[in-house]
Amino acid sequence: MKKHVSLKDLAKELNVSISTVSRALKNHPDISPEVCKRIQDLAHERKYSPNPLAMGLLKRQTRTIGVIVPDIVTHFYSSIINGIEDEAGKKGYYVIVTSSNESYEKEKHCIRNLMNLRVEGIIACISQETKDYSHFDTLLEDEIPLVFFDRVCRTEEFSSVVVNNVEASRQITNHFFQTGSKRIAHIAGPANLNISKERIEGYKLGLKDCNLPFDDNLLVYSNLDLPSATSASHKLLDLQNPPDAIFGVNDTVVFAVMKEIKKRGIRIPHDISLVGFTDDFHASFVDPPLTSIEHPTFEMGSKAAQLLLLQAENNIVAEPVQIVVDTRLIIRESSAKR
Amino acid sequence: MKKHVSLKDLAKELNVSISTVSRALKNHPDISPEVCKRIQDLAHERKYSPNPLAMGLLKRQTRTIGVIVPDIVTHFYSSIINGIEDEAGKKGYYVIVTSSNESYEKEKHCIRNLMNLRVEGIIACISQETKDYSHFDTLLEDEIPLVFFDRVCRTEEFSSVVVNNVEASRQITNHFFQTGSKRIAHIAGPANLNISKERIEGYKLGLKDCNLPFDDNLLVYSNLDLPSATSASHKLLDLQNPPDAIFGVNDTVVFAVMKEIKKRGIRIPHDISLVGFTDDFHASFVDPPLTSIEHPTFEMGSKAAQLLLLQAENNIVAEPVQIVVDTRLIIRESSAKR
DNA sequence: CTGAAAGCGCTAACAT
DNA sequence: ATGTTAGCGCTTTCAG
Numbered sequence: 064m065k066k067h068v069s070l071k072d073l074a075k076e077l078n079v080s081i082s083t084v085s086r087a088l089k090n091h092p093d094i095s096p097e098v099c100k101r102i103q104d105l106a107h108e109r110k111y112s113p114n115p116l117a118m119g120l121l122k123r124q125t126r127t128i129g130v131i132v133p134d135i136v137t138h139f140y141s142s143i144i145n146g147i148e149d150e151a152g153k154k155g156y157y158v159i160v161t162s163s164n165e166s167y168e169k170e171k172h173c174i175r176n177l178m179n180l181r182v183e184g185i186i187a188c189i190s191q192e193t194k195d196y197s198h199f200d201t202l203l204e205d206e207i208p209l210v211f212f213d214r215v216c217r218t219e220e221f222s223s224v225v226v227n228n229v230e231a232s233r234q235i236t237n238h239f240f241q242t243g244s245k246r247i248a249h250i251a252g253p254a255n256l257n258i259s260k261e262r263i264e265g266y267k268l269g270l271k272d273c274n275l276p277f278d279d280n281l282l283v284y285s286n287l288d289l290p291s292a293t294s295a296s297h298k299l300l301d302l303q304n305p306p307d308a309i310f311g312v313n314d315t316v317v318f319a320v321m322k323e324i325k326k327r328g329i330r331i332p333h334d335i336s337l338v339g340f341t342d343d344f345h346a347s348f349v350d351p352p353l354t355s356i357e358h359p360t361f362e363m364g365s366k367a368a369q370l371l372l373l374q375a376e377n378n379i380v381a382e383p384v385q386i387v388v389d390t391r392l393i394i395r396e397s398s399a400k401r
Numbered sequence: 402m403k404k405h406v407s408l409k410d411l412a413k414e415l416n417v418s419i420s421t422v423s424r425a426l427k428n429h430p431d432i433s434p435e436v437c438k439r440i441q442d443l444a445h446e447r448k449y450s451p452n453p454l455a456m457g458l459l460k461r462q463t464r465t466i467g468v469i470v471p472d473i474v475t476h477f478y479s480s481i482i483n484g485i486e487d488e489a490g491k492k493g494y495y496v497i498v499t500s501s502n503e504s505y506e507k508e509k510h511c512i513r514n515l516m517n518l519r520v521e522g523i524i525a526c527i528s529q530e531t532k533d534y535s536h537f538d539t540l541l542e543d544e545i546p547l548v549f550f551d552r553v554c555r556t557e558e559f560s561s562v563v564v565n566n567v568e569a570s571r572q573i574t575n576h577f578f579q580t581g582s583k584r585i586a587h588i589a590g591p592a593n594l595n596i597s598k599e600r601i602e603g604y605k606l607g608l609k610d611c612n613l614p615f616d617d618n619l620l621v622y623s624n625l626d627l628p629s630a631t632s633a634s635h636k637l638l639d640l641q642n643p644p645d646a647i648f649g650v651n652d653t654v655v656f657a658v659m660k661e662i663k664k665r666g667i668r669i670p671h672d673i674s675l676v677g678f679t680d681d682f683h684a685s686f687v688d689p690p691l692t693s694i695e696h697p698t699f700e701m702g703s704k705a706a707q708l709l710l711l712q713a714e715n716n717i718v719a720e721p722v723q724i725v726v727d728t729r730l731i732i733r734e735s736s737a738k739r
Numbered sequence: 740c741t742g743a744a745a746g747c748g749c750t751a752a753c754a755t
Numbered sequence: 756a757t758g759t760t761a762g763c764g765c766t767t768t769c770a771g
Contacts, residue, residue, distance in 0.1 A: 121748085460747085
């Protein structure tokens with residue numbers, strides 16, 4: 064790699080001082096127009112660009128923010144990253160994306176890494192394993208802004224961007240009832256996650272709305288991977304009195320359920336209605352097309368970035384706020400019993 | 402954001418010089434064991450970590466590599482990014498991911514950005530719009546290693562990781578013939594891309610293998626987005642003598658075709674066999690499950706990173722090599738005519 | 740064994 | 756209007 068041209072190089076070539084060059088490139092009024100032009104021309108010719116490391120060292124800032132996602136290949140996360148990068152890019156920030164792979168240990172590692180890198184803030188979605196939240200203390204201590212999205216914790220201390228989980232799953236439950244389902248089941252995520260708890264709460268509220276009893280057998284827990292979701296669906300389908308409707312904590316889980324249902328020759332939605340939760344890009348391509356809760360992912364990402372950059376740019380840690388974005392139930396054929 | 406502790410801070414606290422601290426932390430043999438221990442203990446207590454900006458400035462390296470993808474939400478790319486990050490992480494490099502959004506202008510912008518950031522190398526997949534390749538000259542001039550993957554150019558000058566495109570689409574064509582198809586169509590990508598050209602070449606070779614004539618009407622071009630793919634499928638389905646088999650340049654295109662076919666009540670694979678090309682994670686979830694060419698995406702990413710880091714770490718621009726990874730035809734129901 | 744000094748590239752206060 | 760200097764955090768000669 065060749066050495067990039069520096070102010071010093073330009074200064075030497077033009078027989079002026081480094082500070083003159085520095086000022087000229089910023090159109091400082093003190094510099095005489097001709098000198099200014101000569102310097103700018105040469106800088107342009109030599110393709111000068113300021114060294115961000117030197118600037119960062121001087122200004123004690125890296126113009127970089129870190130992102131921690133449970134995984135990067137799920138459409139939900141990559142789409143949120145898209146929103147984050149868009150917003151950050153507009154403000155001249157770089158984004159370092161790291162993945163916890165749903166592991167608590169890796170999550171801690173990501174934080175340490177990003178802090179060592181001197182990011183000016185972190186946007187995170189906690190891993191499904193994370194039950195202890197003390198690893199975020201260091202951010203508080205060092206006054207590094209942190210914004211959570213989707214899966215959150217310590218919301219009194221950190222800002223967050225979430226969806227109306229309770230309302231959304233209540234809506235799903237009601238939708239099931241309105242389309243003729245009576246035994247509505249829910250495959251929840253890991254019990255420690257707020258999204259799991261809130262979606263369960265909405266589920267129960269929905270049952271109440273419909274005057275349906277809560278049946279213990281119809282609420283099962285699953286980790287957020289295919290094998291776990293498959294075995295969760297076994298639990299439901301093997302019941303003596305199986306459900307006539309299932310909704311899962313997210314689309315990935317529901318895709319697995321769908322596969323299992325088809326394998327058994329059960330018809331969707333005739334025998335069992337099925338609804339997902341994040342409206343993955345592919346929800347409309349599966350067969351039958353999946354009813355799901357549409358998340359404004361890009362917007363969630365850009366909002367989280369806005370929240371973060373507001374703090375990073377002003378070098379403050381603001382009072383925590385929580386932005387709740389609205390979702391929308393997209394009704395497709397998987398729940399069209401009637 | 403609080404100031405991170407520096408060597409200077411530690412030195413002051415212990416009444417020693419900065420250089421002593423620096424040496425102690427590296428277990429330099431010159432430093433007396435007790436002093437060494439005292440320093441290391443304090444450093445640990447104060448959570449000292451070296452400032453990467455200062456190090457980078459000194460060593461003229463950022464330990465950062467840049468990635469340019471056409472988009473980040475497509476599973477193919479996010480999975481490759483996964484492989485890149487894994488490999489880079491192991492070697493202590495950070496990864497900055499940027500997206501061209503399939504735009505030539507944005508691609509140029511990404512390169513400029515990454516170079517200004519002083520990345521030590523770039524891994525790129527060119528956008529569908531890119532027909533002129535001179536924007537990569539600057540990398541050559543500055544001797545910054547560049548590795549292409551999937552969609553490549555200037556392979557005499559830059560290393561690359563690609564798949565056996567010709568062979569794979571030849572295999573698809575033969576598979577169609579063997580399962581009873583006679584009028585085999587191909588939806589190709591933009592004509593400027595190597596992947597389009599090579600897949601067309603394999604298609605033609607496959608036809609020859611099967612003694613099938615090449616029919617101009619059965620080869621249509623599409624951009625790599627849903628609307629364009631939809632209109633391409635119209636062209637094929639509206640033919641007086643429509644095809645009985647279609648394969649597309651990638652899965653995204655084929656998903657769009659599938660939707661269109663279903664809308665018209667045509668049966669897959671009974672009336673038309675369908676085959677994709679990247680074996681997107683979701684290929685097995687659509688209905689019917691999609692036959693496709695499985696790409697070892699994670700491996701492609703890590704191989705590209707290996708190729709790049711070998712150069713970055715040794716600060717050389719090596720002789721270009723091309724790694725061709727093998728793909729595998731995964732036969733599912735969308736092409737199971739018999 | 741330890742410290743002082745220079746320099747990586749840059750800015751800004753302080754000369755001139 | 757331009758130059759000099761100090762310092763951001765670190766390593767590495769060179770002195771002692």
